[in-house]
Amino acid sequence: MKKIKKWFDSKSLIFPNKMYWFIIPALLMFTVFWILPIFQLFRYSLTNYNGITNNFRFVGLSNYKFLLRQGTILNSSKNTLIYTIVLVLGNNILALGLAILLNIKIKAKGLFRTIAYLPALFSPIVVGFIWSYVYMPDSGLIASLLNAFGFGAINFNILGNYDWAIYGVAIVEIWKRFGTTMIIYLAGLQTIDTSLIEASRIDGCNEWQIVRFIKLPLISASITINIVLSVIYGLKAFHYIFVMTNGGPGTATNTLMYQIYNIAFSEQMMGKASALAVVAFLVIITITIIMLIFMNKREVEL
Known part of the structure; x- marks a missing residue:
């Protein structure tokens, strides 16, 4: 009995603190x-489940073989890669540039930060x-502005253009997310010791050199x-593809x-959708782990 009581003692190794019980609901x-x-996703990926009836059977890896034979999978992978590259570059360059500008002493700095963050609230x-x-042709905001300045908007239809639609949707996500990204960059910039900046200016560094060799590494x-x-x-x-284009025009x-x-x-x-979801899940996890390992080696400790 003494051993059992010791197991539930708040000072024991198994239950070192009673507050740990509070994680059970979240867990x-x-x-x-x-x-x-x-x-369940892994289970369905090995069956011919249609999403409606429970009358399905085990089919092994045939769903994964179907993905290799399906030509649209390669097209969707290419579109996802283009979308990701545009989002990563556009989101981070815009957010970092604004964070650097809004980190200096300017009037109404708080107002500009609030305006930049507003899209993230929707x-x-x-x-x-x-x-x-x-983006609406003829009567949309961009088309109206083009007409107002005399450029004409007869051919403006970015979401209906096969070559440019993916970039148009990516711009929307950049607009939505750059405020949150900017806040994270601002938090990092504000942890930099100002004495380092002052010392670099005394040594003759210009603003670009300060950003490149001091702020970015830190x-x-x-x-x-x-x-x-x-x-x-x-x-x-x-989300944006579902609302704005439904995967079109075409694919x-x-x-x-x-x-x-x-x-x-x-x-x-x-079943086939579950197999594709499993592949996408594994790809995202793998890419994330590789990126974390690669980029953590290049981080500078303050």
């Missing part, structure tokens, strides 16, 4: 809504609908976080996540 929620669905669905009207942790998050958001692209904006949705709910092949 249960995480298990029910995250861990179990992942195992839901992706609302943002998608707003930008659908912005916010490498923020750069790592933002690039990894941008890559994950790019690989998971779905121009058909990304991996939209392809999973299309196979699962339009074609009612949940």
